[in-house]
Amino acid sequence: MTNPLDATTILENLDAHATITRLHRDQSGDLPLGLPVPPPAADPAMFYGLPGELVKVADPSTEADPVGVLVSALSACGAVIGPGPYVQIGNTRHPLLIWPLLFGRTGSGRKGQATDTAEIFLHHAGIGYGDLCVTGLSSGEGLIERIRDPDSPDDPGGTMDKRLSVTEPEFSTVMARAKREGSTLGTMLRQAWDGRTLAVLTRNAYRASNPHIAIIGHITPKEFRMRLAEADMAGGSYNRFLPVYVERSKRLPIPEGVAPDLLARLSGRLHDAVKAARQIKRIALDEDARAQWSTELYEEFTAADDEDHAWTEFTRRSAPYCLRIAALYAALDARTHITTTDLGAAAALVRYSIASAVFVLDKQMRDPKIDRIRRALDQAAGTGMTRSEISALFSRNVPKQILDELLTSLTATGQYETFTTPTGGRPSLRYRRTSPDEQRRNKTS
Numbered sequence: 086m087t088n089p090l091d092a093t094t095i096l097e098n099l100d101a102h103a104t105i106t107r108l109h110r111d112q113s114g115d116l117p118l119g120l121p122v123p124p125p126a127a128d129p130a131m132f133y134g135l136p137g138e139l140v141k142v143a144d145p146s147t148e149a150d151p152v153g154v155l156v157s158a159l160s161a162c163g164a165v166i167g168p169g170p171y172v173q174i175g176n177t178r179h180p181l182l183i184w185p186l187l188f189g190r191t192g193s194g195r196k197g198q199a200t201d202t203a204e205i206f207l208h209h210a211g212i213g214y215g216d217l218c219v220t221g222l223s224s225g226e227g228l229i230e231r232i233r234d235p236d237s238p239d240d241p242g243g244t245m246d247k248r249l250s251v252t253e254p255e256f257s258t259v260m261a262r263a264k265r266e267g268s269t270l271g272t273m274l275r276q277a278w279d280g281r282t283l284a285v286l287t288r289n290a291y292r293a294s295n296p297h298i299a300i301i302g303h304i305t306p307k308e309f310r311m312r313l314a315e316a317d318m319a320g321g322s323y324n325r326f327l328p329v330y331v332e333r334s335k336r337l338p339i340p341e342g343v344a345p346d347l348l349a350r351l352s353g354r355l356h357d358a359v360k361a362a363r364q365i366k367r368i369a370l371d372e373d374a375r376a377q378w379s380t381e382l383y384e385e386f387t388a389a390d391d392e393d394h395a396w397t398e399f400t401r402r403s404a405p406y407c408l409r410i411a412a413l414y415a416a417l418d419a420r421t422h423i424t425t426t427d428l429g430a431a432a433a434l435v436r437y438s439i440a441s442a443v444f445v446l447d448k449q450m451r452d453p454k455i456d457r458i459r460r461a462l463d464q465a466a467g468t469g470m471t472r473s474e475i476s477a478l479f480s481r482n483v484p485k486q487i488l489d490e491l492l493t494s495l496t497a498t499g500q501y502e503t504f505t506t507p508t509g510g511r512p513s514l515r516y517r518r519t520s521p522d523e524q525r526r527n528k529t530s
Contacts, residue, residue, distance in 0.1 A: 120498050122447040124456050125330055125440035126463035127152050133430035134414045135358055136162065139351055143202050146343050150331035152437060153199025156185035157301055161207045162359065163413055164250040164299035165214045168280065170365040172412040172423075179405055180280040181413045186256065186302040186326035188309065188445050190453060195333045196303040197254055205343065209352035212359050217250045222259045222300075225269030229283045229291040232298075249298040256302035260312040263322060271322040274300070278325040302326065306445045324401040330441040332457065336480045361419040368412040371422040382407060382432055399442040407435045454483065455491055462501060462518050469504065469517030492516065 132140050132151065136158045140151050147154070163181040171178050189196040207214040219231060235243025253259050263271040269285050276283055276296075283293040313323070370378060386404040389397035410431035411423045457478055462470060476488060483491075495501040495516070502519045505512035 120455070120459070120495070120500055122444050123463060124332070124444050124460040125437045126460055127437060128433035131155060131430050131433040131437065133426065135351075135354060135417050136414070137430075139203070139206055139355070142347050142351055143206075143343050144334070146337075147195075147198055147202045147340055148333045148335055148337050149195045149198035149202050150189070150334050152329055152434075153185075153187050153189070153196065153331035154202045156183065156187070156327065156329050156434070157200040157203035158206070159183045159410065159413055160185055160299045160301050161204055161214065161250055162355075162362075162417060163409075164217055164248055164297065165207060165212055166359055166362045166416065167248050168295060168297040169363050170368055170412065170416045172368050172408050174405055174408060178280065179409055179412075180297060181409055181416060182278065182280070182297065182299050183406070183409060183413065184278060184300045184302075184326045185329050186304065186323070187329050187331050188304060188306050188441060189331040191305055193333050193453065194303075194305065194331055196331055199331055200252055200301055200303070202343075205348065206352050206355055209348055210356040210359065211352075212356055214250065217248050218252065219249060220252050220254070222251060222253055222270065222274075223262055225271075225273030225283070225285055226291065228270070228273050228277070228298075229285065229293045232283075232293045232296055233291045234294050247293060247296045247298075249296070251298065251300045253300065253302045256304040257308040257312050259302065260304075260309075264312075274322060275325060300326075306330075309445060324399055327406055327435075327438050328399055328441040328445060329438055330444055332460070358417045358419070362416040365416050365419070365421055368415055368421055368423060370428075371424055373425050374411075374423045374428050377425050377428055378408075382428060385432075386435060395446045396439070396442040399446065400439050403435050403439060406438070407431045410434055452491070454479070454487075455495065458491060458495065459501075459518075462495075462516060465517065467517060469515035471513060471515055475516065 131137070132155060136155055139158055140154045143149075143154055144151055160183040163183050166181065168180050171180050173179070187194070187196045187199060204214070204218075222228060230242075232247045232249055233243050235245070259270070262268060263274070273283050273285075277298045277300075280296065283296050285291065383404060386407055389400060389403075407428070408423070408431070411427040414427040414430055415421070415423050458475055461475065461478055472488070472492070475492070476483060496503060500519055501516060503514055503516055505514055507513075
């Protein structure tokens with residue numbers, strides 16, 4: 086078995102070196118100069134299976150972040166499939182419910198576009214997804230009312246279909262409502278994530294047995310930090326959500342949307358996949374996946390359980406989320422066993438989520454333009470990017486002097502560097518993230 090990880094090791098794996106230095110000051114109490122925590126960079130491994138294909142088909146037609154489209158699709162699929170498939174963790178049955186909380190800046194986050202893009206495939210699949218869609222979480226009683234048990238066979242207000250897909254484009258409002266004195270909303274959300282019966286003791290005691298509720302929330306990082314109190318995190322109201330940072334992936338003045346033939350083809354496959362998944366019950370790890378989970382991933386995703394940083398409170402359920410997502414990938418492929426490939430895709434998404442939590446809960450001031458450059462360079466890895474390619478991130482609308490200042494501030498920290506590549510003529514100057522080993526050498530020199 087691998088050695089247990091601690092929060093510092095997790096952050097090192099996420100390249101969040103600025104956060105590590107803030108958590109571990111030197112003896113003088115000073116903090117070394119450096120950039121704030123970097124925005125998360127997507128690992129292509131997460132774009133896997135049918136959900137991954139959906140994202141790749143849709144990507145050229147939208148400015149939405151591919152990760153936002155992916156988690157919205159996973160959440161919607163888990164909702165429409167229903168409570169049949171599940172993954173067992175100890176004596177706890179986990180439904181395949183994914184609750185993404187999309188963090189994006191106002192205007193440039195494209196949070197709504199991400200969810201809309203995913204849902205267009207669900208709406209065209211002919212699987213009744215539209216009947217499940219609601220918004221406007223206001224109280225625990227209101228949530229129960231929407232899917233409450235019938236009082237009698239003739240009760241028109243009750244329902245035996247407990248599936249629900251809730252999209253909250255103003256999640257800050259939900260946070261405010263949950264804080265009201267006497268509100269049961271936070272308690273009901275925690276129970277709903279677990280798939281437990283929802284009930285409150287009022288004059289009319291409503292009850293919703295076996296709920297199957299998926300929630301997609303949209304909020305800006307600033308709003309979340311303003312609304313959040315330490316008590317909210319410790320109480321577990323928000324660690325049921327999967328934090329996902331999103332931003333505009335590209336600039337499309339006139340996006341055309343998904344081509345009709347591609348939409349029809351992917352929606353048809355989604356229809357068949359959901360119907361097959363509904364026949365599945367328990368989903369287990371195959372032998373190789375059990376070994377990978379036991380020796381690697383379990384340690385990684387439970388490492389921060391004993392830590393008390395804000396971001397670790399937000400990621401307490403990383404381990405069950407990894408298994409839920411892996412099981413959902415398997416279910417959409419009509420399989421009853423999770424493979425190492427399913428686990429690898431799920432782990433990549435959970436790591437992105439942890440990096441999102443670190444980024445969102447970091448309170449240092451940051452420049453959105455620098456964030457965009459850093460994310461692009463981190464995703465480009467060792468190949469780096471030319472100055473022209475970096476300028477194209479902003480449709481070449483950033484003046485030369487400002488772009489020079491941004492690039493100079495990046496390289497001055499030692500976290501990013503320039504290098505040249507031969508072209509047959511004048512060498513090409515490129516920018517890339519400095520390797521962790523080189524950063525350590527720079528700090529000691």
